[in-house]
Amino acid sequence: MDLKLAGRTVLVTGASKGIGLGIAQWFAREGCGLRLAARSKDLLEREAALIRKNHSVDVQVFGLDLSQDEGRKKLTDACPEVDILINNAGDIPAGAIDDVEDAAWRAGWDLKVFGYVGLTRHYLAKMKARGRGVIINIIGAAGERPIPTYVAGSMGNASLISMTLALGAASPEHGVRVLGVNPGPVLTDRIAKVSRKRAKAMLGDEERYPELLKKNPFGRPATVDEIAASVVFLASDLSSYTSGTIVTIDGGLSKRAAV
Numbered sequence: 001m002d003l004k005l006a007g008r009t010v011l012v013t014g015a016s017k018g019i020g021l022g023i024a025q026w027f028a029r030e031g032c033g034l035r036l037a038a039r040s041k042d043l044l045e046r047e048a049a050l051i052r053k054n055h056s057v058d059v060q061v062f063g064l065d066l067s068q069d070e071g072r073k074k075l076t077d078a079c080p081e082v083d084i085l086i087n088n089a090g091d092i093p094a095g096a097i098d099d100v101e102d103a104a105w106r107a108g109w110d111l112k113v114f115g116y117v118g119l120t121r122h123y124l125a126k127m128k129a130r131g132r133g134v135i136i137n138i139i140g141a142a143g144e145r146p147i148p149t150y151v152a153g154s155m156g157n158a159s160l161i162s163m164t165l166a167l168g169a170a171s172p173e174h175g176v177r178v179l180g181v182n183p184g185p186v187l188t189d190r191i192a193k194v195s196r197k198r199a200k201a202m203l204g205d206e207e208r209y210p211e212l213l214k215k216n217p218f219g220r221p222a223t224v225d226e227i228a229a230s231v232v233f234l235a236s237d238l239s240s241y242t243s244g245t246i247v248t249i250d251g252g253l254s255k256r257a258a259v
Helices: 018-029 041-055 069-078 102-111 113-130 151-174 189-203 206-212 224-235
Strands: 009-013 033-038 059-063 084-087 133-138 176-183 246-249
Touching: 009 018, 009 113, 018 033, 018 041, 018 084, 018 133, 018 224, 033 041, 041 059, 059 069, 069 113, 084 113, 084 224, 102 113, 102 151, 113 133, 113 151, 113 176, 133 151, 133 224, 151 176, 151 246, 176 224, 189 206, 224 246
Parallel strands: 009 033, 009 084, 033 059, 084 133, 133 176, 176 246
Antiparallel strands: none
């Protein structure tokens, strides 16, 4: 499907792997110019080269630490105008409230919570002045259904959900859409690695890791493509009446009764 996105400029953070990279690849298929940011410039360069080869689009990469004001300023200075902002960079540690030390908690929030806030504040103002633009925050279903063993992430995600709903309710007055996507379990490389390790410890064979994932809806986690394709559609004009809302893509997991 042609989503009429060709020629638009998209900034994706956390774009070197996982959901962020998948989103970038899907926007490239639609003919969008890409501005990709992550901590690892080497990974970004490698993936950008593949995207250019496969899709012949303009791709610029920025190896920056977006948990710091300095990193965010460098990015916004280098990318003064974007049509679509995808806030995706984040790495909040798992653990119960007694497990996560203050420094790790703050570092996780500096990247995801304050990183999203800082970039949204900057680009929302520019988009309002221009009278158009889309901001999509990739958040996480734990913000809807808090997890005791992921308390820092649950709290951080809940705050970003509130920010997205509040901003997206008013932004259409300026021609701008702000919305969020809450992925549930997604089979990224990181999840696969963790699951293989658990399978080896629990079942004696790392290749049996899919057995540990069968508790998810449909007997599996979501794929990166299932999240990325939805994000690109939501960014398109075919979804031009969508703002101030959160689209949860978790197979219904967050709506299941607690056990």
